Amino acid sequence: MLFKQLLAIAVGLILATGVIEQPARAQTSNNLPTIERVDRTSQESGLPGWIWLIGSGVLLIIFLPKIGWIVGLISVGESEVGIVTKKFSTKNLPPGRLVAINGEAGLQADTLAPGWYFGYFPWQFSVKKEPVVTIPQDEIGLIVANDGAQIPAERILGKRLDCDRFQDARSFLLNGGEKGRQIDILTTGNYRINTALFQVITSVNCAKYGMTPAQMRLQQIESERVGIVTTLDGKPIEAGEIAGEPIPKHDNYQDAQKFIAAGGRRGLQEQVILSGSWNLNPWFVHVEQIAMTTVPIGHVGVVISYVGSSHSDVSGDAFTHGNIVRKGDKGVWVEPIYPGKHPLNKQVMEVQLVPTTNVVLNFTARFTGKHGYDAELQALKLLSHDGFTFEIEVFQIIHIGALDAPKVISRLGSMQNLIDQVLRPIVANYFRNAAQEYTILDFLTARSERQAEAAEHIRQALKQYDVQAVDTLIGMITPPPELMQTLTDRKIAQEQEKTYEVQRIAQVQRQELVRATALAEIQNQVVTAEQGVQIAELEAAAKVKAAEGEAEGIRSIGQAKADAYKAGVDALGEQAYASLQVMQIVGERQVRIVPNVSVTNTAAGGNGLVDALLGMWAQNPSTIPTGLPRIAEDAGGSPIANGVKLPSIVSVVKPKPHSES
Numbered sequence: 001m002l003f004k005q006l007l008a009i010a011v012g013l014i015l016a017t018g019v020i021e022q023p024a025r026a027q028t029s030n031n032l033p034t035i036e037r038v039d040r041t042s043q044e045s046g047l048p049g050w051i052w053l054i055g056s057g058v059l060l061i062i063f064l065p066k067i068g069w070i071v072g073l074i075s076v077g078e079s080e081v082g083i084v085t086k087k088f089s090t091k092n093l094p095p096g097r098l099v100a101i102n103g104e105a106g107l108q109a110d111t112l113a114p115g116w117y118f119g120y121f122p123w124q125f126s127v128k129k130e131p132v133v134t135i136p137q138d139e140i141g142l143i144v145a146n147d148g149a150q151i152p153a154e155r156i157l158g159k160r161l162d163c164d165r166f167q168d169a170r171s172f173l174l175n176g177g178e179k180g181r182q183i184d185i186l187t188t189g190n191y192r193i194n195t196a197l198f199q200v201i202t203s204v205n206c207a208k209y210g211m212t213p214a215q216m217r218l219q220q221i222e223s224e225r226v227g228i229v230t231t232l233d234g235k236p237i238e239a240g241e242i243a244g245e246p247i248p249k250h251d252n253y254q255d256a257q258k259f260i261a262a263g264g265r266r267g268l269q270e271q272v273i274l275s276g277s278w279n280l281n282p283w284f285v286h287v288e289q290i291a292m293t294t295v296p297i298g299h300v301g302v303v304i305s306y307v308g309s310s311h312s313d314v315s316g317d318a319f320t321h322g323n324i325v326r327k328g329d330k331g332v333w334v335e336p337i338y339p340g341k342h343p344l345n346k347q348v349m350e351v352q353l354v355p356t357t358n359v360v361l362n363f364t365a366r367f368t369g370k371h372g373y374d375a376e377l378q379a380l381k382l383l384s385h386d387g388f389t390f391e392i393e394v395f396q397i398i399h400i401g402a403l404d405a406p407k408v409i410s411r412l413g414s415m416q417n418l419i420d421q422v423l424r425p426i427v428a429n430y431f432r433n434a435a436q437e438y439t440i441l442d443f444l445t446a447r448s449e450r451q452a453e454a455a456e457h458i459r460q461a462l463k464q465y466d467v468q469a470v471d472t473l474i475g476m477i478t479p480p481p482e483l484m485q486t487l488t489d490r491k492i493a494q495e496q497e498k499t500y501e502v503q504r505i506a507q508v509q510r511q512e513l514v515r516a517t518a519l520a521e522i523q524n525q526v527v528t529a530e531q532g533v534q535i536a537e538l539e540a541a542a543k544v545k546a547a548e549g550e551a552e553g554i555r556s557i558g559q560a561k562a563d564a565y566k567a568g569v570d571a572l573g574e575q576a577y578a579s580l581q582v583m584q585i586v587g588e589r590q591v592r593i594v595p596n597v598s599v600t601n602t603a604a605g606g607n608g609l610v611d612a613l614l615g616m617w618a619q620n621p622s623t624i625p626t627g628l629p630r631i632a633e634d635a636g637g638s639p640i641a642n643g644v645k646l647p648s649i650v651s652v653v654k655p656k657p658h659s660e661s
Contacts, residue, residue, distance in 0.1 A: 072121040074112065076129060081192040082112025083128040084120070098147040099197050101173050107196040109169040133191040133200045138218050140279055141186030142201040142211070148172065148179040156233050157183040157283060160257040169194040183233070183256045185281045211282070219278040219287055226343040227273035227287040229253060234266040243268040243307050243348045256284045270307050272345050292341040298357040300336035300402045302409040304350040305329065315407070322410030332410040336402055352414050354405035358470055361419060363394040363427065373419045379478075380428055382435035388483060390440055393475030396427055396458065404466040411465065418467065426461045427472075430454055440479050444487065447474050 076082045089105040101109045112127060120127055135141045143166055151158055158178035163171040165186060186200065193200055201209050203216040221227045231253070237244055244265030250258045252273050273287060280287065295301040308330030315324035315334070325331035337351070344351060361374045368375050379391045400408055412418045434450065435443070443450055455472040462469045479487070519526065568577040 072117075072119045072125070074117040074120045074127050076112045076114045076117070076127075078114045079132050080114065080129045081132055081194070082117075083130055083194060083196050084108040084110065084112060085126045085128070085196075087124055087126065099169065099173065099194075101170055109173055109194065109197065111169070111192065111194045113192065130195050133186070133193050133195075133202070135186050135188050135191070135202060137188050138277070139188065139203055139216050140218065140281075141191075142209075142216075142281070142283065143182040143184065143186065144199040144201065144209075145172070145177060145179045145182060145197060146199065147197055148177040151178045151180050154235070155260070157181050157256070157281075160184050165191060166193050166198050167191055169197045172197070181283050183260070183281065183284060185279060187279050215282045219273075219280040221273055221275045221278070221287075221289060223275045224292050224341060225275060225289045226292055226345070227289055228345055228347050229269040229271065229273060230286045230288075231259070231264060231266050231269060231284060232286065233284055234260050234264040237265045237267045241307065243270045243345075245307075246271045252278055253285050254279050256281055268347055270345060270348055272343055274343055290346060293337075293344045293346065293351050294341050295337055295339045295351075295353065297339045299353045299355050300338055300405050301342070301351040301353055302336050302405050303327075303333040303344070304352065304409070305331065305333065305348065306350075307348045315410070319407060319410075321407075324406050324410050332406050334406055336405050338402075352409045354400055354408065354415060356400060356402050356405070358397050358399050361396045361398065361423065363396070364475060366393075373415060376420070377424065379476075380431050382432055384435050384440040384443070385437060386439040388440045388480055390443075390480065391476075391478040392431060392443065393477075394427055394431065394454075395473040395475055396423065397470040397473070398423070398462065399468040399470050400466070401468070407466045418465070422465055422467075423462070426458055427454075430457050430461075440483060441487075443474075443477055444479065447477070450474065 074082065085107050086100065086103070086105050089100075089103055091100075091102060091104040093100055093104045093106050099107045099109050133141065145158060148158065158180050160183055161172055161175045161177050163169070163175065163177065165184070166172065166182075191200075199209075201211060201216070203213045206213060206216050219227070231244065233256070234244070244267055246269075247259050247262045247264045250256070250262065250264070253259060293301065305325075305328075308325070308328055310325070310329050311323060311331055312325060312329060313323040313331075314326055315322070323331050324334045327333050327335050336354070342351075355371065359371060359373065360369055361377060362368060363374070363377045364379050368377075379393045381389065381391055383389055408415075408418060412421060431454065434454065438450065451472060451474045454474070455469070458472050459469040565577075568580075571577075572580065
């Protein structure tokens, strides 16, 4: 670069002295006499023009630096900045100052931009050329001021000033710039900075200042993550608070001066940084990246904030088990957060997940739910009314509404506390009390009733805690082995009874089948019989009608006779009319008053049976047998001849036995 500048000066001087001829077209100009004079001079010298050209160039190359040194010539390149040091002066720097702004001896605040400068005589000035400061893409530069006012004790970084991004050192010092680390940073670009006043820290030289290249890059907040910010400068956090309150309009901590000017606090901040790239001063903020708060489907998140403006309770007088506050206040927020991803500051807030779907809690060691709430629950050990110890598994289904979730957390702190401190004691206590009122067989044989009673009791108990008990289910019941044998035998007997009943039903069905088959086979006879039954029923009905008519006639005749008898009695009297009727009946019916054959006793002069036989023969000769009859008596004393009972008209007179006296 310097060689090109010297060559340009030499050519200018040669043209000025007339060593080089002008072009032919220049001969028509007003400078023609001068050119002729130059040509005559060249001709008089007897040397070619190119020798004059080369000679002039060599002389310039040899003597021009000396000439520049004599006249105080300084040349600054395009990518350089000149740092000036004044060796002596009639003025001295004030105590504690390193850079001069009023012509004092020493390092000067003003720098030299690219170009030529005269008057910087080497015996009075020295100029150091430094490359311009370059901040690469996606990086930052930090500044340390070597001169300026003292930083106040309550701050650690120098305040921002209007100094053209540290390129105007004079303005920095005149406007009260503070020495030390600066709150402003350099972003991507090129800067002409007085490196005597400002030390610039980049990724290239950061190791010398105790920094890492990662700190010199833009702050990258990944997607679905948030940056938890801790500021290192500002006013102290108020007593009783754990984080600084949100400060507006500081562009996510990129404008640190506005943050401090608005009263920002040093320390943990409530406000977070969302995903993106940010120009942050690592001397001002420290950023920790954490994952967003995820509320899965079927849950709500109850926010417990440890920061906020007040503790005003909005739960109402009916809820006396904790404070519920508005969103943004300190305490349990009345509004839960719903499924999704939320950029919450977990350093100052806690989120308790509460399932809003049905949750099954297993009182058994055989398995646990994926939610893990029942990991410590075991089967209940109970003592029955009849003195048996047994285990029972219980499955409790609960539900918590989204709007009831803040109340549950405010009262108990977490879902696990609800299980451990409320649900487990309620369920266990109920079944222990119930076991004292029932025998173990009641649980085994009437478990549906026990289950319904338990469900109703637990439902009412959990309702007081803003929890809905959907159902209570009894699982496996493990009685003592000796009782199990009894139950097994009973069950076998019951099954046998069922088997016998099934067999009986099968036999009945078989009988019905046989009967149906037989009926089918005799269907014709059945039809005939049914017709006969109908005929018989009709004949019987006819006879009934005939009998009814006959009875009516007899009734009429009898009534007539009764009337006649009554008239006779009235006429003759009862005794006379009765005798008359007897004689009339004897005559009409030919009643015999005396026997046809009379057999008298042989002692009275009769012949006994011979007379009887003769009398019978006389009355009816056909009754006398041809053979000799055999006369005897039956058990009743009636006469029997040849095995035939004699008629009653035959009277056998037995002879009286003689007395022995």
